[in-house]
C-alpha cells in the first residue's frame with residue numbers, strides 16, 4: 001500500500017503516519033526527518049538543506065527528489081510506504097507519478113488531514129521532538145510521561161528551530177501557495193481522501209483506518 005499524507009505543517013501528518021506504518025507494517029518516510037538527520041550528522045545534503053528550512057522555505061525539488069528516489073528503491077519499500085511531508089510541490093508530485101509509472105505502480109491513497117490555520121500555531125508551539133528516535137509529543141495534547149524526556153528512547157526532547165511562531169506563519173504561507181494545490185492534483189487522480197484533523201489523535205486514526213478499509 002502506497003500512501004501520501006497531505007496537510008498543513010502541524011496538521012498531524014507525522015503522528016498519523018507513524019501509526020499507519022505500525023499498523024500496516026510499511027516504512028514511514030518523512031523527508032523532514034531525513035533532512036534533520038542529515039543536518040545533525042553534518043552531511044553535505046544537510047548543509048544544503050539547513051538554510052531553507054530555518055527560513056521556513058522549501059528545500060529545492062532537485063535535492064528532495066534525489067533523496068526520495070533513492071529511498072523508495074530500497075528493499076523495505078517493496079510492499080509500500082507512507083510518505084509524510086512529500087510531495088510538497090506539483091513538480092515533486094509529477095516526478096513521483098513518473099517514477100511509479102515506470103515501475104507499473106501508483107499511489108493508493110492521498111490522505112489530507114484538514115486543520116484550520118487558527119489551530120496550527122497552538123499545535124506548533126507545544127510540539128516537542130526527540131532527535132534520538134523521531135518521536136513527537138505535545139506539551140498539552142500528547143505529553144511525555146516525564147517532562148522533556150522521550151518515552152520511547154529516553155532521549156532529550158527539543159523544540160524544533162522552525163517551530164517559532166514567525167517561522168510557522170511563513171511555513172503556513174508556503175503551504176497554501178505551493179502544497180495545497182496537491183489536493184486538487186490527487187482529487188483528479190481519484191485517490192484523495194480527507195479527514196477532520198481537529199479531532200483527537202485516536203479519533204483521526206480511526207477515521208483513517210476506516211477509509212483504508214482494513
Ligand code: ADP
Pocket residue numbers: 008009010013014031032033035052053054056057058059060061064084085086087088092162171
Ligand atoms: P512539518 O511536519 O511541520 O510539516 P516537516 O518536518 O515535514 O515539517 O518539514 C520541515 C521542513 O523541511 C520544511 O519546512 C521544508 O523546509 C523541509 N522539507 C521537508 N519535506 C520537504 C519536501 N518534500 N520538499 C521541500 N522541502 C521539504
Ligand code: ADP
Pocket residue numbers: 007008009010011012013014015016123124126127128136137138139141142197198199200201204
Ligand atoms: P505534522 O507532521 O503535520 O507537522 P505532527 O504530527 O508533528 O504534525 O503534529 C504537530 C503537533 O500537534 C505535535 O506536537 C503533535 O503531538 C500534536 N498533534 C498531532 N495530532 C494532534 C491531534 N489530533 N490533536 C491535538 N494535537 C495533535
Ligand code: ZN
Pocket residue numbers: 130131132133134135150151152153154155
Ligand atoms: Zn526518542
